[in-house]
Amino acid sequence: MLCxxxxxxxxxxxxxxxxxxxxxxxxxxxxxxCSAPSTRPRRQAPVRKGAPTPK
Known part of the structure; x- marks a missing residue:
């Protein structure tokens, strides 16, 4: 449980x-x-059409 x-x-x-x-x-x-890779892949949030882009 500990790194x-x-x-x-x-x-x-x-x-x-x-x-x-x-x-x-x-x-x-x-x-x-730590920057060690996780044991499971991270999912990226889906991009919504029409959503404002961050500036």
Whole structure:
């Protein structure tokens, strides 16, 4: 559950990983922000037609 690099809590791989123990560890030790790749691919938000483009 802890990152071997920064010793903080790694992001959860599934919904089942969200537990009270994980939340408590995140509060005490923080959430891992290392640039190590995640075990699952991240989905990009779909682009909506007609949506204003950020400036």
């Amino acid at each position: 071997l690099t920064c010793h903080r809590v790694r992001p959860a791989a599934s919904r089942a990983d969200y537990t009270a123990e994980r939340a408590s560890l995140i509060v005490r030790q923080g959430l891992c922000v």
